[in-house]
Amino acid sequence: MPTPDSWLRLLADERPAAELEDFRRDQLTSASGDRRDRVAREADRAFAIRRRLDARRRHAAELTVLNDLARRLTTLRDSGEVLSEVAAQARRLLDVDVAYLMLRRADGTLRIEVVDGSMGSVLRGIELADGSGLGGRVVRTGEPMWSEHYLRDTRVEHVAAVDAAAESEQLGGILGVPLIRGDEAIGVLLAADRRPRSFHGGEVELLAALASHAAVALHNAGLFEQHRRLVDELRAANATLRRADELRERLTAAVIGGGGYAEIAAELTRALGGPVTVFGADHEVLAGAPDERVPEVGEPGAVLAPVELRSGYAGCLVARGSAAEDAEAARLLGLGATSVAVVITSEQSRAEAEMRTRGEFVSALLSPGTDEAGLRRRARSAGISIAEVRTVAVFDPGDAEPRQTAALASRVAAEFGGWSAEHTGHLVALLPGADPERVAEWLRRLDLPCAVGVSACSGGVHAIRTAHESARQTATVLLALARARDCARDAELGIYRSLFGQAGRDELRVFIDDTVGPLLAHDRDRRRDLATTLRTYLEQSRHHARTCELLHVHANTLYQRLERVDRLLGPDWREPRRALEVQLALRLHDVLSALRARG
Structure with missing residues (x-):
C-alpha cells in the first residue's frame, strides 16, 4: 500500500x-474499496502539488528571464535597439507570433515603431488617433x-x-x-497570435512587467542619446573653435607680416x-577671380560677409561653390x-598720412609767395615731378559728402599716375603726362559725385x-550753373569764362542791368519774383x-504777370533777338548770385 511518503519522494x-x-495507475489497479478511494485522493493531492510546483518553477523561470532582460535593457544606449529587444523578448516570453510597440507622439497620436515576427511591413508606421483602437484605449485608460479575436471584438473602436x-x-x-x-x-x-x-x-x-522595464530602458536610452548629442555638439563646437582660432592666428600673422587682401583670401x-x-x-575685386561679382540678396550657392568700418560699409567677402557649402562659412568669413577691415584701416591711415604730407606740399x-627752390626740394622728397604736370583737376563737392569726392580724386590720380590732396575745401589732382581733353573724357564716363574743373598746365610752379x-573757377561756375x-x-x-575776372564780371553786370535791370529792381523792392516767371516762360519756349503747370498758377495769373513784365521791360522783349538777350x-x-553766395 502506498503511503504519503511515497508520493512525497516522487x-x-x-x-x-x-x-x-504510472504510479497512480499501478496503485489504483492493485487497490479496492475504501483503499482505492484513499489512493485516488492522495494522487489528486500529489498532482495538485505537482501543478503548483510546476507553476512556481515556471514563474521563477519567467522572473529569471525577466530580470536578465532588465539587466540587458540597461546596457542598451539606443532607443531603436531597446524597442527591437523588447519586441523580440515579448514574443519569447508569451510564446506569441507577433509583438509590436506603439509610441505616443507629441500630438497624441500613436505610431507603430517596431514589429517583430510580422510576415510583411504593413504594420510598421501605422498611426492611430488619440484614444482610437485597442492601443488607444490602453493609453487612455492606463x-x-x-x-x-480582435477583428470580431465589438468592444474595440476599429480603424x-x-x-x-x-x-x-x-x-x-x-x-x-x-x-x-x-x-x-x-x-x-502588444503581443498577438495568429489564432x-x-x-x-x-x-x-508578465507582459506588464516587461513593459515597465521597457519604459525605464527607453527613458535611460533617451537620456544617453541626449547626452551623446550634447557631447557631439560640444565636440563639434570645440572643433569649430579650434578651427576658427587657427584661422584667426594665420590671418593675424598674414596681416602683421604685411600681407594684404590676396593673403587674406588665400587663407580663407x-x-x-x-x-x-x-x-x-x-x-x-580686391582679391580673387577678376570676373567675380557681388551676389544678389538671397542668391543660392553664395555666402557673403560685409566689411564694416566706423565710417560705414567698406566692402565684403564672398564664398562660392564648395566654400559656400561649409557649415562655418559665414563665421570664418566674418573673421x-x-x-580686411584692419588692412583697409591701415591703408587709410597710410593714405591719410601721405595725404597730409602731400596736402601740406600742395x-x-x-x-x-612760397620759395620755389624750397618747393622743388620738397617735391623731389615727396616723389612729385612738378615740371611734368600737364593737367590740373579740381574736385569741388559743394554741399555734397566730401568722402566720395576724395575717393574720386585718389582714383583719378591713380589712373593717370599723378597725386591728389585736399586744399582749401576742395580736392586737387596734379597729373603728369595726361592732356586735359583725355582726363575730361575719362571723367565724363563716370557717375560723378561732385563738380570737376579741368585745366591745361605747362609744368612748373x-x-x-x-x-x-x-x-577751381571752372568747378565753381559749374556749381553756380547747377551742374x-x-x-x-x-x-x-x-x-561764362568772363566770370573768372573782375573786369569780365563788371561788364556782365552792365549787360544785365541794361537788359533786365527794371525787372530785377521791381522784384527786389516789392519782394516779388517776376524774374522766375519770365525765366520759366522763356525756357518753355x-x-x-507748360509754364502754368511748372509754376502752379492759373493762366489768368500768368497773363497778368507777363503784362507787368511788358510795362517794366517794354513790349519788344517778346521779339526773338531781345528775348534771347533777356x-x-x-x-x-x-x-553771379550763386557765385556771390559761395563767396
Missing part, C-alpha cells in the same frame, strides 16, 4: 508527470486590455487601416499593456576648401572681414598755380500751358 525527486501517472493590417497578418488574440513613465502612458506593448487566444492573469502581469580659401573673393566698397605749392585757379555732378575744361565755358541776362544774373 515529488521531491521531481519525477516526470508520466511517472507519477490599463491592460486583451481581445480573444480601417489597422483592421486591414491585422487581416493581412492573420492576427487573432491580442494583448496590450501600457508603457508607463511616471504618471503618463508613453506607448503600448484566437485568451490571455490569463500571469501572462498579463585654404580654410574653406573653395574660392573666396574680396570686394571693395564699390564692389571692385576674414575683420582682417598748400605750399598753390600759395603765392607758376603754371600749376595758374591752372589750379582756372580749374554739381558734371565735368568741364576751362576752355569749354564760353561766355513761351508755351503758356534769357541770357537772367541766366547770368542767377550765376
Whole structure:
C-alpha cells in the first residue's frame, strides 16, 4: 500500500508527470474499496502539488528571464535597439507570433515603431488617433486590455487601416499593456497570435512587467542619446573653435607680416576648401577671380560677409561653390572681414598720412609767395615731378559728402599716375603726362559725385598755380550753373569764362542791368519774383500751358504777370533777338548770385 511518503519522494525527486501517472495507475489497479478511494485522493493531492510546483518553477523561470532582460535593457544606449529587444523578448516570453510597440507622439497620436515576427511591413508606421483602437484605449485608460479575436471584438473602436493590417497578418488574440513613465502612458506593448487566444492573469502581469522595464530602458536610452548629442555638439563646437582660432592666428600673422587682401583670401580659401573673393566698397575685386561679382540678396550657392568700418560699409567677402557649402562659412568669413577691415584701416591711415604730407606740399605749392627752390626740394622728397604736370583737376563737392569726392580724386590720380590732396575745401589732382581733353573724357564716363574743373598746365610752379585757379573757377561756375555732378575744361565755358575776372564780371553786370535791370529792381523792392516767371516762360519756349503747370498758377495769373513784365521791360522783349538777350541776362544774373553766395 502506498503511503504519503511515497508520493512525497516522487515529488521531491521531481519525477516526470508520466511517472507519477504510472504510479497512480499501478496503485489504483492493485487497490479496492475504501483503499482505492484513499489512493485516488492522495494522487489528486500529489498532482495538485505537482501543478503548483510546476507553476512556481515556471514563474521563477519567467522572473529569471525577466530580470536578465532588465539587466540587458540597461546596457542598451539606443532607443531603436531597446524597442527591437523588447519586441523580440515579448514574443519569447508569451510564446506569441507577433509583438509590436506603439509610441505616443507629441500630438497624441500613436505610431507603430517596431514589429517583430510580422510576415510583411504593413504594420510598421501605422498611426492611430488619440484614444482610437485597442492601443488607444490602453493609453487612455492606463490599463491592460486583451481581445480573444480582435477583428470580431465589438468592444474595440476599429480603424480601417489597422483592421486591414491585422487581416493581412492573420492576427487573432491580442494583448496590450501600457508603457508607463511616471504618471503618463508613453506607448503600448502588444503581443498577438495568429489564432484566437485568451490571455490569463500571469501572462498579463508578465507582459506588464516587461513593459515597465521597457519604459525605464527607453527613458535611460533617451537620456544617453541626449547626452551623446550634447557631447557631439560640444565636440563639434570645440572643433569649430579650434578651427576658427587657427584661422584667426594665420590671418593675424598674414596681416602683421604685411600681407594684404590676396593673403587674406588665400587663407580663407585654404580654410574653406573653395574660392573666396574680396570686394571693395564699390564692389571692385580686391582679391580673387577678376570676373567675380557681388551676389544678389538671397542668391543660392553664395555666402557673403560685409566689411564694416566706423565710417560705414567698406566692402565684403564672398564664398562660392564648395566654400559656400561649409557649415562655418559665414563665421570664418566674418573673421576674414575683420582682417580686411584692419588692412583697409591701415591703408587709410597710410593714405591719410601721405595725404597730409602731400596736402601740406600742395598748400605750399598753390600759395603765392612760397620759395620755389624750397618747393622743388620738397617735391623731389615727396616723389612729385612738378615740371611734368600737364593737367590740373579740381574736385569741388559743394554741399555734397566730401568722402566720395576724395575717393574720386585718389582714383583719378591713380589712373593717370599723378597725386591728389585736399586744399582749401576742395580736392586737387596734379597729373603728369595726361592732356586735359583725355582726363575730361575719362571723367565724363563716370557717375560723378561732385563738380570737376579741368585745366591745361605747362609744368612748373607758376603754371600749376595758374591752372589750379582756372580749374577751381571752372568747378565753381559749374556749381553756380547747377551742374554739381558734371565735368568741364576751362576752355569749354564760353561766355561764362568772363566770370573768372573782375573786369569780365563788371561788364556782365552792365549787360544785365541794361537788359533786365527794371525787372530785377521791381522784384527786389516789392519782394516779388517776376524774374522766375519770365525765366520759366522763356525756357518753355513761351508755351503758356507748360509754364502754368511748372509754376502752379492759373493762366489768368500768368497773363497778368507777363503784362507787368511788358510795362517794366517794354513790349519788344517778346521779339526773338531781345528775348534771347533777356534769357541770357537772367541766366547770368542767377550765376553771379550763386557765385556771390559761395563767396
